[in-house]
Each structure stands twice: as structure tokens, then as C-alpha cells.
Amino acid sequence: xxxxxxxxxxxxxxxxxxxxxxxxxxxxxxxxxxxxxxxxxxxxxxxxxxxxxxxxxxxxxxxxxxxxxxxxxxxxxxxxxxxxxxxxxxxxxxxxxxxxxxxxxxxxxxxxxxxxxxxxxxxxxxxxxxxxxxxxxxxxxxxxxxxxxxxxxxxxxxxxxxxxxxxxxxxxxxxxxxxxxxxxxxxxxxxxxxxxxxxxxxxxxxxxxxxxxxxxxxxxxxxxxxxxxxxxxxxxxxxxxxxxxxxxxxxxxx
Numbered sequence: 001x002x003x004x005x006x007x008x009x010x011x012x013x014x015x016x017x018x019x020x021x022x023x024x025x026x027x028x029x030x031x032x033x034x035x036x037x038x039x040x041x042x043x044x045x046x047x048x049x050x051x052x053x054x055x056x057x058x059x060x061x062x063x064x065x066x067x068x069x070x071x072x073x074x075x076x077x078x079x080x081x082x083x084x085x086x087x088x089x090x091x092x093x094x095x096x097x098x099x100x101x102x103x104x105x106x107x108x109x110x111x112x113x114x115x116x117x118x119x120x121x122x123x124x125x126x127x128x129x130x131x132x133x134x135x136x137x138x139x140x141x142x143x144x145x146x147x148x149x150x151x152x153x154x155x156x157x158x159x160x161x162x163x164x165x166x167x168x169x170x171x172x173x174x175x176x177x178x179x180x181x182x183x184x185x186x187x188x189x190x191x192x193x194x195x196x197x198x199x200x201x202x203x204x205x206x207x208x209x210x211x212x213x214x215x216x217x218x219x220x221x222x223x224x225x226x227x228x229x230x231x232x233x234x235x236x237x238x239x240x241x242x243x244x245x246x247x248x249x250x251x252x253x254x
Contacts, residue, residue, distance in 0.1 A: 011076055013052040017043025021082050024051045025073065027091030028175060029159050034090065037238025052076050056175065057168050064171045065178035070100040077107050086254065088112040090232055095179055102187050110254050111195040112245060113214065115203055115231040118184040120210045134160055145230040146202040188217035195221040196248045198241055200229030222248060
């Protein structure tokens with residue numbers, strides 16, 4: 001998909017397809033390729049897929065927090081000239097999508113979250129890998145998925161490289177603390193944006209009860225489960241994830 005990669009000012013992003021814009025937000029350890037299945041499915045179906053590289057390691061340490069990432073996403077939407085978009089986020093990306101929707105509701109036509117932080121404190125901090133220990137990091141990466149084989153050597157190597165880079169490690173810990181501070185339990189009941197919640201029944205990072213709580217607190221939400229699925233449903237079961245999301249968008253007329 002490198003031919004679809006664009007760099008404009010401070011924004012680097014993938015752009016695929018034409019039509020209703022879906023802005024996809026990756027997680028803390030996630031990359032743009034995590035959403036290849038979503039991009040390939042939706043881009044021929046009248047949707048434009050936009051996946052920005054979030055400036056997780058590029059902002060100054062003082063600005064490295066969930067709120068500033070949400071502002072960055074709003075600026076990205078403005079930069080592209082859209083009045084409204086569908087926001088889709090996984091893990092930290094879900095949290096950023098939620099906060100962006102709270103701060104700029106007029107910009108978000110619909111919200112999609114999967115394995116999102118924002119309610120569950122240990123989603124970010126408690127399981128953070130130790131530096132230097134490859135086997136421990138491999139185990140933690142495998143724990144993200146129901147099927148440990150999804151955590152390829154490439155994924156494990158990327159996480160290992162990140163946690164052994166002191167600058168990235170400091171920022172990662174700052175983001176984890178920021179995510180815990182920005183608990184959204186009190187905000188969600190006031191957010192009436194149509195929301196699709198797709199969750200792995202076997203998510204060890206943000207367990208199923210987190211999805212149930214999101215569903216109970218968000219006034220206009222639908223909750224869907226994927227069996228034998230961990231924290232990154234769009235990677236582990238892309239066909240089922242896409243089927244559920246497409247049916248939801250059709251049901252909502254989006």
C-alpha cells in the first residue's frame with residue numbers, strides 16, 4: 001500500500017478508495033498495516049479509508065497525551081477538508097477516537113471502537129513490557145491475540161525495538177499515564193454519536209466486561225462480539241469484523 005502513502009505538512013497517512021471518509025486510528029504499539037483487511041474491504045464499497053500516523057513519538061514530552069492526539073485528529077480532519085467523518089479506533093486509537101468525539105462532536109458522523117482503552121485502567125499500564133527481555137515481550141505480544149501465532153516475529157521485533165528505545169519508552173509510559181487520567185466514564189453518557197462496539201470475546205487486555213460498560217454508558221451504541229478473538233479483532237478476524245461493521249453502517253444508513 002506504499003503507493004497510497006501521503007505526506008502533507010505534519011500529516012503522514014494512507015489514503016485508499018473514494019467516498020464516505022473513515023479515519024482509522026491505530027493503537028500504541030499498532031501500525032498502519034493492522035488495518036489492511038479493513039482498507040481492502042471498505043475501499044471498493046464507497047468509502048475512503050484514511051489512516052494517519054499518530055505522532056506518538058514526535059510530540060514534546062509535555063504534549064504527549066491523549067488530549068493532544070485527539071486535537072491532532074481534529075486538525076487532520078480539517079486539513080483534508082471534511083465536515084464529518086466516521087472514526088474507527090483500536091486500543092489507544094479507540095480512546096483517542098472517543099475523546100475526539102467528545103471534544104469535536106460536530107466532526108464525527110459515527111464512531112467505531114474495538115478493544116478501546118478509556119474505561120479500564122490496566123489496559124495501558126499494568127502489562128507494559130520490561131525492557132530488554134525478548135521472551136517476556138514475545139509472551140506479552142502473543143497475549144494480545146487469542147491465537148498467539150498472529151503475533152508474528154515482525155510484530156514482536158517491532159515491540160522489542162520500541163521498548164528498548166529510551167525516548168520511545170518514556171513517551172509510551174507518559175501516554176499510558178495520560179490514558180489512565182483520561183477515564184471517560186463520566187463523559188460517555190453525554191455522547192450521543194452513533195457508536196459501533198466490536199469486541200473480542202477473549203480480549204485479555206480490555207476484557208469483555210469493558211465492552212459491556214461502554215455499551216451501557218454510551219446512549220446510542222450497538223455491541224457485537226467476535227468469538228475466539230483477542231484485543232485486535234480487525235487483525236485476528238478481519239472478515240468477521242468487516243461483515244459486522246458493514247452491516248452496522250448499512251443499518252444506520254451511513
